[in-house]
Amino acid sequence: MTLKSLLLGVVSVIALSGNYSALADDVPSISEDALKVAAELRDEALKSSKGYDIVESLTTEVGPRMAGTPGDAAAVKWGVAKLEELGFDKVWTEPVTFPTWKRGIETAEVVAPYPQPLVITALGFSVGTPEDGLTAELVEFDDLAALEASEEDSAKGKIVFIKNRMKRAKDGSGYGPAVSARTRGASEAAKKGAVGILIRSIGTDSDRMAHTGVMNYEEGIKKIPAAALSAPDADLLENMLRRGKPVIVKMTIGAKQGKEYTSHNVIGEITGSEKPEEYVIIGGHLDSWDLGTGAIDDGAGIAITTAAAELIGRLPERPKRSIRVIMFANEEQGLLGGKAYAKAHKDKLDNIITAAESDFGADRIWRIDSKVKKEALPVVMEIANLLKPLGIEYGNNKAGGGPDLIPLRQLGISVFSLRQDGMDYFDYHHTPNDTLDKIDPEALDQNTAAYVVLAYIAAQMEGDFGGGFTKEQ
Amino acid sequence: MTLKSLLLGVVSVIALSGNYSALADDVPSISEDALKVAAELRDEALKSSKGYDIVESLTTEVGPRMAGTPGDAAAVKWGVAKLEELGFDKVWTEPVTFPTWKRGIETAEVVAPYPQPLVITALGFSVGTPEDGLTAELVEFDDLAALEASEEDSAKGKIVFIKNRMKRAKDGSGYGPAVSARTRGASEAAKKGAVGILIRSIGTDSDRMAHTGVMNYEEGIKKIPAAALSAPDADLLENMLRRGKPVIVKMTIGAKQGKEYTSHNVIGEITGSEKPEEYVIIGGHLDSWDLGTGAIDDGAGIAITTAAAELIGRLPERPKRSIRVIMFANEEQGLLGGKAYAKAHKDKLDNIITAAESDFGADRIWRIDSKVKKEALPVVMEIANLLKPLGIEYGNNKAGGGPDLIPLRQLGISVFSLRQDGMDYFDYHHTPNDTLDKIDPEALDQNTAAYVVLAYIAAQMEGDFGGGFTKEQ
Ligand SMILES: [Zn+2]
C-alpha cells in the first residue's frame, strides 16, 4: 500500500460513512524472491513440529481455560510468556471485559418408568435448577422448528427434549442447522410452558459425553435450565419414549452467572521492516470450554498461527509489513475478544492488510477462500499455487475469515479462510474429549505451512488486498 | 449319551476322585436331518434381529446393573420376564450370594505445578480416601513389573502412577498382560510405601473416559485407594512429569464395601424331548459395571444366546436334549454366578453336554474353538462346516468357553469358544461408553446364527463331546 492509497483509504472511510475503504490504485503483485522464500518457509514448516510443541505446552501447562476462570488468567500469562520465549518483537495484551458464567453440579436421571442415570452437561449461560433438582415429564420434539410449530401449551410443566441429529460434513455445514436447538431452544421451550430443556448434543459422535456450548435467553421470556444429553443418552430417551409410557426425568444444574471479568487479547508481533504499521492478522482464540483441555478448540489455532509467525521471525530479515498473532479472549461466549479488538482498532483498519483465524480443529486444510478486491486475485492465485503441494485448492472469493474476525470483517477488512477438514471436528467439539491426543502433529504442520505462506506473501506483496467489503460479495 | 455311558460316567466320577468323566463308548455323530435343520436355523437367525430387540430391552428398561445394586434386582426380574415372554419351557432362578461394593464420589486433580482436573474412576473394591481427599506427589512406573522391581521405599508417601498401555488385538490378547496393573497394582504399590494408586485405564481407546474393573487387595497388605485415569489424562500426567517438576495430585474417592447381597442366576430352558435331563449351556452374564448400560458387556451375550435358544424353541419339535440359557449373576466382581452354578450342579456334570458363553462384546465371530474328546471332532467339523458361510473358521481343541464357565471347565466339562472380533471391544469395556449404539444389529445376528448351530447340533447329536478335561489339552 502506497502513502497515496493510504490517504485515499482514509478519505474513503469518511466518504463511505463506514470505517474502511482501501481501494488502492496500484496493481497488487508479489516478487519472485518472495515466492521463493514463501516456498522455503512452507517446506520448513512441514518439518518443524513447532505447532505441536505449542499446543502440547498450552494443554499441559494450562489446560481448561473457560472465560473468567483461573485457567483464563493462566492462559493469558502463558500466551505472553510463550510469545516472548519465541522471539516475537513486541508482545502485549489488550483488555476484554465480559459477564461470566459458572458451571456447577450437573446430573440427570430417568425417575420413571426405567430409572437410570443420564449424562448431561449444562449449556453456557444456563440458569440453574432448584438445588434439589427439577423433576418433570419429558416431551419430545424432532427439532427446534417442530417445537416452534407446536401449539401454545405443548410443553406446559414439562421438560422439552429436542432430538435433532447433526450431520457430519467436511465443511462443518451440519452445525448451523443443528445448533439453533442449543442457542434458542430454551426460550422457545419456555414460550410453550416448559420448565426445562434437554437437547441431543450438537455433535457427530456417539460417545457418552455431552457437548456444551453457549445459549441465549430471549429478552422477556422466562429463563429455564438448559442442558445437552450425550448422543447415547438421547438415543436412550427416544427408546424409552417409544414405549408410550410417561418418561419422568430429574435434572439438577448448579450453573449460575458470575461477576464481570476482564481478560485480555494476547498479541505478538513480528514487526515489519518497511511498513511496520501495516500488518497481517493471524490467530486463534485462547479461551476454551471447561470440559476438555481445549486442544482442537482452539489450542490448535493458537499453535498453528504462532508457529507460522515464529518461522517468519527466524528469517534473516524481517518481512516488509508486520505480522500479528492474536490470541483472542473469550470467543466461546460471544466473540468478546474479536469485538474488543475491532472496537479498539476500528480507526486504523487500513493498517490491516488481511486476516485469517484458525478455529476449526487440527485436521488438514483442503481449501483456501479469499475475500479480496478483484485486482488482487492474481496474488491470491500465487498463494494458492504455493499451497497446491499441501493438497489445498482454491475455493472462492467469499471467505468468512473465522469467528473472531466477524466484527472486523463487518467493518470491511479483507480476509482469508484456510479451510480445515471438519469431518471429525464435531466428534470432540466442546466435550471432555477435546484433548491433545486428537491432534495429528503432521496435520498441524500442514496447517502451519499454509499459514506461513499466506502471512508471508501478505506481508511482502506490493499493493494490497483491498477493503471496504461491507456487503457480501 | 446312552444310559450305559451315563452310568459309566457316574462310576468314573467316583473312580477318578474328580467330579466328572464321560468317556462314552459310542462314536459321536450327527444326522443329515439335524444338519439341515441347523442350516435353516442359522439362516433364520441372520434375518431375525431378535438379539438386538433383547439387548435394546435390557439396556433401555434396566440399564446399569452392577452386582448388588437395584439394577441387579431389576435385571433378574427382567431376565425372568423376558425368558417367559419368549416361550421358554422352564424359567427359574438360583441364588448367588456375594459381598458388595459401592461407588461414591470420584474426582482427581493436579494441584501443582499445573492445576487441572483429571478424569478417573475407582476400581471395583477400592477403599475410599479420607473424605477431604488424599494429596501426594506422583511417582511413575512403566508397568507393574517396574513397580515390583523398584526399591523398597520407591513410592513412600506417594501416589503411584502406572502408565502401561494395553495393545489392541483381534483376540483380546493385549488384556492379560496389561490388566495385572489393575488387579494387583494397589497392593504392590502399598508394599513400596504408596498411599494411593492411579493406573492408565486398561483399554485401547483414547477417549476421556476411565475404565473401571475389579481389583484385589493382597492379604496382610495395607489397602490403599485405587483408580484408573482416562487415556488422555494418563498422557497429560506423562507430559507433566516429563518437565521434571514434582507433580502433586489430589484424589477423592468415596467408594466402600456394602453389605452381603443375594442375587440370582436366571435360567431359561428349552426342554429336550428325548433326554430332557441332558443339556447344552449357552449364556452370558446379566450383571454389568455401573458406568455404562452394559450393552456390549454383556447385554450382547445375554441377547445372542437367548435369541439362539428362542429360535430353537420355535421349531415344530423340541430338540432331543435340553438347552439352557444361563444369565449369570455377578461375573464382573469375581465370577460369582459361575461359581455358584458349578457348586450347585457339580454332582450332575454328566448332564452337561457342552457349554459356551458369549462375553466378548457384540462384534462378529471369526473362529470356533472346541474342547472335546478326539472321537467327537468329526461332529465339531460338521459344526464348523455350518459356520463357514458366516465367515467363521475352526481354530483348535483348546477352547476356554468363557469366564463364567471357568468353574465348570475346571471340573472337566466340554466347552466351545465362539470367538468374537475384539478389535474395538476394549475401546468401550467397563466405561460409560458401553451403550447400545456400539452394537451392530447384523453382527449380533451373525452371533446368534453361530450359537443356534452349536446349540442345536449339541442337542441333537448321537453320543457326546466327552468330559473329564481337568488338565489343559
Ligand atoms: Zn473455537
Ligand SMILES: [Zn+2]
Ligand atoms: Zn463381561
